[in-house]
Amino acid sequence: MIAFYEAAQVKNQETYLTDCLRSGNLAGDGPMAQAVLALLREKLGVQNALLTPSASHALELCFWHLAPGDEVVLPAYNFPAAASAVLRAGGKPVLCDIDPNTQNASPADILNRVTARTRAVCLTHYAGIACDMDALLPLRESGVALVEDAAQGVGAFYRSQALGTVGDFGCYSFHATKNVACGEGGAYLQRENNALFDRAVQIRDKGTNRRDFLAGTVSRYQWERVGSSLLMPELCAAVLRAQLEALEEITTRRLRVAGWYDERLESAFERGRLLPMGITPGARGNGHIYYVKFESAAARERAQAGLGAAGIPALTHFVPLHLGAMGRELGYRPGDFPESERTFETLLRLPIHTGLTEDQADFICRTLEALL
Numbered sequence: 001m002i003a004f005y006e007a008a009q010v011k012n013q014e015t016y017l018t019d020c021l022r023s024g025n026l027a028g029d030g031p032m033a034q035a036v037l038a039l040l041r042e043k044l045g046v047q048n049a050l051l052t053p054s055a056s057h058a059l060e061l062c063f064w065h066l067a068p069g070d071e072v073v074l075p076a077y078n079f080p081a082a083a084s085a086v087l088r089a090g091g092k093p094v095l096c097d098i099d100p101n102t103q104n105a106s107p108a109d110i111l112n113r114v115t116a117r118t119r120a121v122c123l124t125h126y127a128g129i130a131c132d133m134d135a136l137l138p139l140r141e142s143g144v145a146l147v148e149d150a151a152q153g154v155g156a157f158y159r160s161q162a163l164g165t166v167g168d169f170g171c172y173s174f175h176a177t178k179n180v181a182c183g184e185g186g187a188y189l190q191r192e193n194n195a196l197f198d199r200a201v202q203i204r205d206k207g208t209n210r211r212d213f214l215a216g217t218v219s220r221y222q223w224e225r226v227g228s229s230l231l232m233p234e235l236c237a238a239v240l241r242a243q244l245e246a247l248e249e250i251t252t253r254r255l256r257v258a259g260w261y262d263e264r265l266e267s268a269f270e271r272g273r274l275l276p277m278g279i280t281p282g283a284r285g286n287g288h289i290y291y292v293k294f295e296s297a298a299a300r301e302r303a304q305a306g307l308g309a310a311g312i313p314a315l316t317h318f319v320p321l322h323l324g325a326m327g328r329e330l331g332y333r334p335g336d337f338p339e340s341e342r343t344f345e346t347l348l349r350l351p352i353h354t355g356l357t358e359d360q361a362d363f364i365c366r367t368l369e370a371l372l
């Protein structure tokens with residue numbers, strides 16, 4: 001039986017967990033968290049980061065201070081976390097369609113939907129393939145913040161910059177299904193270390209000035225603003241530390257699997273029976289997802305069932321946000337985002353993880369070929 005997801009087996013995981021338990025430092029922001037932040041700096045150039053319980057929590061931090069009526073443009077083909085975070089803060093999610101080549105938000109459609117009330121654009125780097133950031137960075141000049149949902153993008157780059165550090169705000173996910181996984185976990189990223197970052201520090205720590213108090217710059221530990229508790233537990237940080245130490249190895253192994261698929265499916269791509277993953281110029285992926293697209297929903301269903309019968313798990317992905325109950329409540333209707341709907345109907349993900357062998361990739365591709 002081939003696994004669809006499988007956590008990378010890395011060195012030091014048990015050692016760090018034991019160290020952490022023995023140290024008695026189990027709350028957030030302890031020595032393991034410090035080691036994780038140092039690794040993010042060293043390996044990805046991430047300067048300003050806060051570890052959170054999940055990427056969803058990091059997105060809540062990104063949108064915490066939206067004002068009622070503030071609009072945030074984000075793709076309909078997406079995970080719901082960012083749209084929920086916008087709504088919770090009192091803002092309004094404005095959906096846009098995707099580019100059928102990369103499944104990322106279409107820059108042209110984003111620009112169509114920007115108004116005087118647009119405070120931010122939230123981009124999802126689908127499959128760890130960067131959005132066309134060059135087309136979107138100029139938006140910042142008109143006061144629109146760029147938020148990167150880089151939940152899938154740990155270890156992926158746009159030109160020389162790590163995903164999550166190109167825009168103004170970003171997030172990573174370390175959920176069990178992601179490349180670098182500690183069960184549940186995330187990070188909030190900010191390009192600049194400014195007053196907004198200091199504010200995020202306080203919100204994350206129950207709305208208190210605890211960090212300043214511990215640093216000795218204030219004499220009392222007190223309530224400063226509305227906050228929550230958005231810290232990553234040290235036990236998760238211990239696992240994450242070991243995983244991040246192996247980041248390059250994890251990425252290399254996953255990209256190797258993607259390369260096996262590319263080679264073996266090349267003729268199906270050439271014959272037009274399958275559509276390959278599109279790559280944005282300047283994007284360096286991380287092998288998070290390997291997907292193909294079919295010419296019709298029926299062809300995709302046939303392939304998924306046939307693969308399943310052969311013991312190969314292959315999964316569809318996001319139901320576009322406008323097709324769920326929340327999308328209808330926001331006033332959207334089926335047909336509003338045709339490319340998102342088409343991707344929802346025709347995209348299929350193949351298994352990809354560090355434990356997948358070349359023989360398995362070969363078997364998967366031969367089985368798939370025979371179903372086309």
Ligand SMILES: *Cc1c(COP(=O)(O)O)cnc(C)c1O
Nearest residue numbers: 054055056079081151173175186
């Ligand atoms: C996984 C994922 C998330 C949520 O990550 P959590 O850490 O589980 O909250 C958000 N956005 C995208 C695009 C994801 O793939």
